[in-house]
Amino acid sequence: MIPVIDIFAGPGGLGEGFSALGNGGVPAFKIRLSLEKDSNAHSTLRLRAFYRQFQKTDVPDDYYKVLRRELDVAELYTRYPSQAQAANDEAVQFTLGEETWTEAEGLIEKALNGATKWLLIGGPPCQAYSLIGRSRNKGKEEYKAQDDARHFLYREYLRILGRFRPSVFVMENVKGLLSSKPEGSLIFDTILNDLKAPVEALAESQTPLAAPTVGYRLFSLVEDDAKGKRTYVVKAELHGIPQARHRVIIIGIRDDLGAFVPDRLSVTDSVPVKDVIFGLPRLRSGISRSEDSSEAWLQLIKSSVNRRWFQTAKGMGPNMEQQLSSAISQMTKPQNDRGAEFIPHPPSVSYKPEWFLDERILGVCNHASRAHIEKDLYRYFYAACYAKAQKTSPVLRDFPKDLIPNHGNVLTAIEEGNLFEDRFRVQLSTKPATTVTSHIAKDGHYYIHPDPTQCRSLTVREAARLQTFPDNYLFTGPRTAQYTQVGNAVPPLLANQIAAIVLKLFQDLG
Known part of the structure; x- marks a missing residue:
């Protein structure tokens, strides 16, 4: 090697691609040392280094228990001390x-x-x-x-x-x-x-x-x-x-x-977005600053029909009235609600399943939705409907007046068509996604899910799939840190x- x-x-991410390349049945490359200063990224790096101490068929069930939140990472390392030490030697938290x-x-x-x-x-x-x-x-x-x-x-x-x-x-x-x-x-x-x-x-x-x-x-x-x-x-x-x-x-x-x-x-x-994220469990967004439940969420979105912006939106382009009405009629409470760090719901993928899927996980990791204020949920719902009807993501000037944010720089963005005019960006299902960056950790506005009936931004796992991380690659740390890791990879x-x-x-x- x-x-x-x-x-x-x-x-x-770079090391994973090299480590995954085989040569005559054995890995072609061996990561001898990985240096990373961020503690959360290092924790992720170390866990993956542990995984790579085994042949794929010999990875212990305990690793998958960590993915399912049935076992603590520290206990995993205690049970396999030699592999844990090798992972420690390989993945080092260090500032160059x-x-x-x-x-x-x-x-x-x-x-x-x-x-x-x-x-x-x-x-x-x-x-x-x-x-x-x-x-x-x-x-x-x-x-x-x-x-x-x-x-x-x-x-x-x-x-x-x-x-x-x-x-x-x-x-x-x-x-x-x-x-x-x-x-x-x-x-x-x-x-x-x-x-x-x-x-x-x-x-x-x-x-x-x-x-x-x-x-x-x-x-x-x-x-x-x-x-x-x-x-x-x-x-x-x-x-x-x-x-x-x-x-x-x-x-x-x-x-x-x-x-x-x-x-x-x-x-x-x-490769379009739908080919890698549509096989993941359907979720709803959370509601911040008010009651957050599946019933409250469903009622909030369905109440859109009584809002002035909804009536305006019907005339915002071809097929908009039909798309808005269709999405409202299809709104249901997702089986997995807002998701979690692990969901016991086997996923699927239509693009390179041999790369993404691992049946031993018995579900999906890092697949929990974020919470958003009510006005943003309306914006996400409208934007996803617009994208589905018009085959393009709306810019600020395409929004009903009642949904345009009351920010000082918004008028400038609309008039000048500057860098931030598309501050609410839907990832179109039929095209490759736009660049997943670390900004995804700050808010979900640039990463709106293309399915209006989910009315939310992308989860860490969805972003990870767009970045082509295998499903058995666990991102550790707080969710904000997980998003940052994915965006920087x-x-x-x-x-x-x-x-x-x-x-x-x-x-x-x-």
């Missing part, structure tokens, strides 16, 4: 930085155990590069991009390249990296040059570097753009991921290993395709 070091690992380099160096050296052919994967935290993150930062008078350390965390990547000389690396980040200018010039150009020559880039640092000097040839996983220019942007929806997630992904091959060139990702048919199914390309490289290297 090819050793892998995974840094800035998050909940482990110049001040922690000596400790990081020791962890990596121990994990590699003398291996010379190995793989480095990971993506430095992206909030400072993302377009929305930069938009928020512009509003902070005291914010200076050049002082934001997150812009330069990629240098921790360079330290490892310069010191340990991995044969191949895979680096992932947000598309906003291409246009970020923390010091007045494009940081992406600097990153590319530094990755090609990490030793030179670190010349002024105190990091002990490899000898001889190491360099890397950089490659994209996709075809050049229409102008023949190399692009590193991978559009996940073109590669079997049910989500329009565009990310910069760079493959580097050490330049002393020969003139090998990686294959490109295969382009496949798009690399889709494992995309990572699995990248892993196949990287495996071929290692086979060519001999």
Whole structure:
């Protein structure tokens, strides 16, 4: 098995894709070390590391009892001490930085155990590069991009390249990296040059570097753009991921290993939202700031017909009256109410069931709905009906006046059609989802379920399916933290395709 070091690992999406790739009946890659600073993501990472200590057919029933909330994680680790220790050694809560380099160096050296052919994967935290993150930062008078350390965390990547000389690396980040200018010039150009020559880039640092000097040839996983220019942007929806997630992904091959060139990702048919989330149990949303029960919820939604906005909505486009009336008539109390961290209701999926499903779970994990204020429930119901009738998600100007939020920036958004005009976004059932980001942890407005009779935002499990996490991948911590983990992750199914390309490289290297 090819050793892998995974840094800035998050909940482990990139590592999961590599770990799941088989080669002659055994895993092709072995995660030797995963470093992640967030405690909740690390907890998720550690539990998955425990799972991977076993062959799939030998995973103990106790693991599934943890998924069903029948057994505490601490007790699981007590019952399987050797596997728990191996998971501890693999998944380490750790903050990478110049001040922690000596400790990081020791962890990596121990994990590699003398291996010379190995793989480095990971993506430095992206909030400072993302377009929305930069938009928020512009509003902070005291914010200076050049002082934001997150812009330069990629240098921790360079330290490892310069010191340990991995044969191949895979680096992932947000598309906003291409246009970020923390010091007045494009940081992406600097990153590319530094990755090609990490030793030179670190010349002024105190990091002990490899000898001889190491360099890397950089490659994209996709075809050049229409102008023949190399692009590193991978559009996940073109590669079997049910989500329009565009990310910069760079493959580097050490330049002393020969003139090998990686294959490109295969382009496949798009996968719609319905193919991955419609097999999950139907739920209702909760009601915040008032009585929350299935009866109150049903009465609230059905009372829409007596609201002024409902009468206005009937004329908001073709088929709207029929769609609104049909949805109201189909409203019923869901069998599983608002769901839970575990529901004993076997799920299904029409897309790649062998990837998503695990019958040993005996149900669904991380599938609980959020609560919303009454006005937002009306907005969600209307938006889902509109999307079903018009085949597109409504923007603010498409809402009845009574449902438009009374916020100071709403009028500006409507008049200027700016970034936040689609603040209530339905994930269309017949198309790939829009990008699942960590913003899903803040509210559900951008992630409205396409079924109006559920009248809610997506659950953690639904978001995880859009990110292509297998159903037996448990997200730990509070629900807000679970959403954040899912939004920050690399889709494992995309990572699995990248892993196949990287495996071929290692086979060519001999």
